[in-house]
Amino acid sequence: MRKALLVLLVSGSALFSGGTTAQRREMPPAHRRNFVACPIVRDTKTLPCWLAEYEGELYFLGLQGSSASEFYPPQLNHEVLVEGTVTNDPRICGGIPLKPLRISVLPELNRACNTLLPAEDGLEAPAAVARRFSEDLRKPGTDISQREFIIPFDFDSDYLTFHTTRIVGEAARIAKAVNVAKIEVRGYRATTWLSNGKQFIETETIAAQRANKVGEILVGLGLPATAVTVISKNEPEPCDGVTDTDKRRVTVRLFTP
Amino acid sequence: MRLALLAGLLGVLLFSRARQDVIGQQTEPLRWIEAGAGGTLPAEMYFHNADGKLGVLLTGGPLEMKGHAFFEPQGINPRGCVTCHQPSNAMSVSVEAIRERWRVTNGEDPIFAAVDGSNNPKLPQALASSHSLLLNRGLFRVGLPWPPADKTVKPEFIIEVVRDPTGVNLDDTYGLKGANPTISVFRRPRLSANLKYVLSPDDVFNIKTGTLMAIDPETGKPASMNMMADARHLTLRQQANGAYRDHQEGRQGSLRREALEQIVAFEQQVYLAQSHDRWGGSLVEANGPLGLGPRALADGKIHVLANNNRDPVFRLFDAWKTPATMAKELTDAQREFRAPVARGNDVFMFRQFWIRDAAHINSIGLGNPIKRTCATCHNTQMTGQDLAPGWVDVGTVNYPTWTELPVFSDKAELPVFKLTCDKGAAPHPYLGRVIYTNDPGRALITGKCTDIGSIVMGQFRGLAARAPYFSNGSAKNLRELVDFYDRRFDMKLTEQEKVDLVNFLSVL
Numbered sequence: 001m002r003k004a005l006l007v008l009l010v011s012g013s014a015l016f017s018g019g020t021t022a023q024r025r026e027m028p029p030a031h032r033r034n035f036v037a038c039p040i041v042r043d044t045k046t047l048p049c050w051l052a053e054y055e056g057e058l059y060f061l062g063l064q065g066s067s068a069s070e071f072y073p074p075q076l077n078h079e080v081l082v083e084g085t086v087t088n089d090p091r092i093c094g095g096i097p098l099k100p101l102r103i104s105v106l107p108e109l110n111r112a113c114n115t116l117l118p119a120e121d122g123l124e125a126p127a128a129v130a131r132r133f134s135e136d137l138r139k140p141g142t143d144i145s146q147r148e149f150i151i152p153f154d155f156d157s158d159y160l161t162f163h164t165t166r167i168v169g170e171a172a173r174i175a176k177a178v179n180v181a182k183i184e185v186r187g188y189r190a191t192t193w194l195s196n197g198k199q200f201i202e203t204e205t206i207a208a209q210r211a212n213k214v215g216e217i218l219v220g221l222g223l224p225a226t227a228v229t230v231i232s233k234n235e236p237e238p239c240d241g242v243t244d245t246d247k248r249r250v251t252v253r254l255f256t257p
Numbered sequence: 258m259r260l261a262l263l264a265g266l267l268g269v270l271l272f273s274r275a276r277q278d279v280i281g282q283q284t285e286p287l288r289w290i291e292a293g294a295g296g297t298l299p300a301e302m303y304f305h306n307a308d309g310k311l312g313v314l315l316t317g318g319p320l321e322m323k324g325h326a327f328f329e330p331q332g333i334n335p336r337g338c339v340t341c342h343q344p345s346n347a348m349s350v351s352v353e354a355i356r357e358r359w360r361v362t363n364g365e366d367p368i369f370a371a372v373d374g375s376n377n378p379k380l381p382q383a384l385a386s387s388h389s390l391l392l393n394r395g396l397f398r399v400g401l402p403w404p405p406a407d408k409t410v411k412p413e414f415i416i417e418v419v420r421d422p423t424g425v426n427l428d429d430t431y432g433l434k435g436a437n438p439t440i441s442v443f444r445r446p447r448l449s450a451n452l453k454y455v456l457s458p459d460d461v462f463n464i465k466t467g468t469l470m471a472i473d474p475e476t477g478k479p480a481s482m483n484m485m486a487d488a489r490h491l492t493l494r495q496q497a498n499g500a501y502r503d504h505q506e507g508r509q510g511s512l513r514r515e516a517l518e519q520i521v522a523f524e525q526q527v528y529l530a531q532s533h534d535r536w537g538g539s540l541v542e543a544n545g546p547l548g549l550g551p552r553a554l555a556d557g558k559i560h561v562l563a564n565n566n567r568d569p570v571f572r573l574f575d576a577w578k579t580p581a582t583m584a585k586e587l588t589d590a591q592r593e594f595r596a597p598v599a600r601g602n603d604v605f606m607f608r609q610f611w612i613r614d615a616a617h618i619n620s621i622g623l624g625n626p627i628k629r630t631c632a633t634c635h636n637t638q639m640t641g642q643d644l645a646p647g648w649v650d651v652g653t654v655n656y657p658t659w660t661e662l663p664v665f666s667d668k669a670e671l672p673v674f675k676l677t678c679d680k681g682a683a684p685h686p687y688l689g690r691v692i693y694t695n696d697p698g699r700a701l702i703t704g705k706c707t708d709i710g711s712i713v714m715g716q717f718r719g720l721a722a723r724a725p726y727f728s729n730g731s732a733k734n735l736r737e738l739v740d741f742y743d744r745r746f747d748m749k750l751t752e753q754e755k756v757d758l759v760n761f762l763s764v765l
Contacts, residue, residue, distance in 0.1 A: 220472075
């Protein structure tokens with residue numbers, strides 16, 4: 001696993017930094033687990049579990065679901081960035097649960113990430129959360145008074161998931177309903193403070209990619225291009241090891257006449 | 258010895274005769290419809306094939322073909338739409354029928370037109386070898402501009418021709434270095450039937466890309482993007498005009514308005530499915546499976562996500578699970594056939610395996626691998642396409658899972674391209690940035706590295722009437738199709754499961 005991490009830090013398109021002297025002395029809070037590793041999939045009698053190992057300990061990431069699930073599982077052949085908080089909850093599939101948890105599939109191939117474990121007695125998956133049908137998720141549900149929308153992204157990704165497309169859709173719906181005068185779309189890139197003290201910085205162009213994509217969607221949904229301003233902040237957001245996941249984002253602000 | 262020889266010869270003759278009767282080549286006047294021949298197309302048609310009969314239904318009633326744009330040449334060659342979309346071949350065209358046309362016409366049938374019915378328009382057209390991809394695999398040449406005609410597309414990769422047995426991609430007129438740089442790929446014609454399902458749009462957002470769906474310019478609403486192998490045309494009108502220019506060599510830019518509307522109206526009323534078993538019995542039975550036969554297609558609901566056990570993709574086959582619940586008038590042979598069909602449906606719907614390294618399935622949030630079933634991807638009720646835009650790199654055209662012989666073998670038939678992606682582009686999720694392929698698929702339209710080798714999945718209907726399968730015609734029969742998936746995903750299907758799946762697919 002550690003070898004895989006090193007490979008990523010050398011070859012990945014994202015930038016690895018040792019950080020400042022002060023940052024090297026400090027570390028993210030002890031209860032945080034921010035690391036890059038090869039994911040592990042464990043078969044069970046029901047749904048496969050996803051796990052990752054860090055410093056000799058196994059962590060539970062989540063269960064296989066569907067594209068409408070909140071949790072999008074990792075991918076073999078790719079490393080995964082895990083950012084989570086250790087809980088005292090019972091182990092699941094042999095791993096310590098992390099809550100809250102965000103994972104990001106890193107884009108570059110790593111064929112060393114190839115571990116599929118067979119089902120094993122005593123390592124059962126929990127019952128899956130009842131599936132919400134996509135039709136329900138497609139219904140508008142945002143308060144019309146809302147004027148700011150935050151669209152989160154995975155590390156180094158501009159891919160909008162089933163859920164995040166809904167946020168953009170709601171922003172467009174309300175913008176039309178309130179006859180918006182101006183829409184400001186602002187993209188950000190972020191840094192993750194890994195548990196080993198190192199910093200993992202997103203690629204330079206990702207803030208602009210995210211903002212442009214969201215801006216294009218808003219125009220595609222019928223908002224006038226002249227009303228949409230797209231800005232990207234290319235300086236990476238500072239990291240604290242706790243809220244780093246929230247900083248990989250695009251904000252959409254609506255200004256009414 | 259002579260007696261044995263005579264008996265053998267008699268057996269061959271009897272078999273040939275029986276085969277001819279089953280195929281119905283001599284007895285079905287509509288088995289091959291020549292463009293411009295005229296005549297009436299009945300509202301219900303049945304055509305023999307090796308697994309029984311195909312049923313074709315025109316919901317608009319009988320149709321006069323004389324003067325109808327679908328059945329008359331529109332361009333400068335003598336082809337009509339019908340040339341490659343034959344009712345007897347499930348509105349596609351089978352290799353068996355193509356070979357028969359070669360035999361009957363000595364290679365003069367318009368289907369062999371040099372423009373795309375041969376491996377390379379510059380080859381000597383009288384030779385069968387110049388049409389080997391059509392004769393052996395049912396493949397037509399599709400020449401696409403590279404870079405894409407849409408100038409807003411910025412290609413993320415460069416294309417090199419590693420080798421091309423057809424010579425067309427290296428040709429100074431038709432190739433990548435010609436005056437109009439073109440990349441030629443070879444694909445099967447898709448069904449022009451059951452189109453209300455195929456054209457049914459999904460959501461405003463395209464789950465494959467996380468962006469908006471393409472918009473149908475005629476309705477202003479999202480398009481399904483499930484019609485073409487590479488989703489390059491969104492509407493029937495676009496497709497008809499494209500076929501007029503590319504396949505019929507039309508020189509007027511687009512079809513006449515009346516002709517266009519006639520073609521589109523016709524295509525929207527054609528429904529087809531296998532209708533009878535090989536003993537002549539109807540697959541549509543009182544209290545039998547609800548999803549069989551062309552009427553079920555005509556009457557079915559569109560856009561139903563059916564990867565569930567309540568109302569599965571091809572509906573329930575419970576009535577065929579045991580002899581006790583089957584129709585009483587069935588013979589023993591028919592009963593023995595129906596039970597494996599029902600089991601095959603269960604394999605299709607519920608037999609789990611690890612779906613792995615399939616771009617646009619595993620890479621869109623489902624995880625890699627996922628332990629699911631055939632119906633996870635083939636999830637649309639009645640057709641087995643994807644409800645979302647269905648382009649997937651299932652592995653048929655990209656090295657190393659492709660169906661081609663090794664790159665440096667002398668016997669491979671298809672071109673091999675090397676695609677090298679920009680360092681800044683998102684790589685193909687499972688093949689990286691250098692990819693060898695026979696057909697870049699959707700990537701020839703989007704220019705995206707992630708789309709290399711992704712092909713829009715086709716319908717599962719009328720399969721028995723239109724072998725071979727896959728976009729590159731690499732599965733000669735349903736068993737080869739099943740074997741590909743078994744190998745590709747290490748499904749570990751038993752022999753019984755394979756047979757059951759083949760039987761199941763043959764009744765669709």
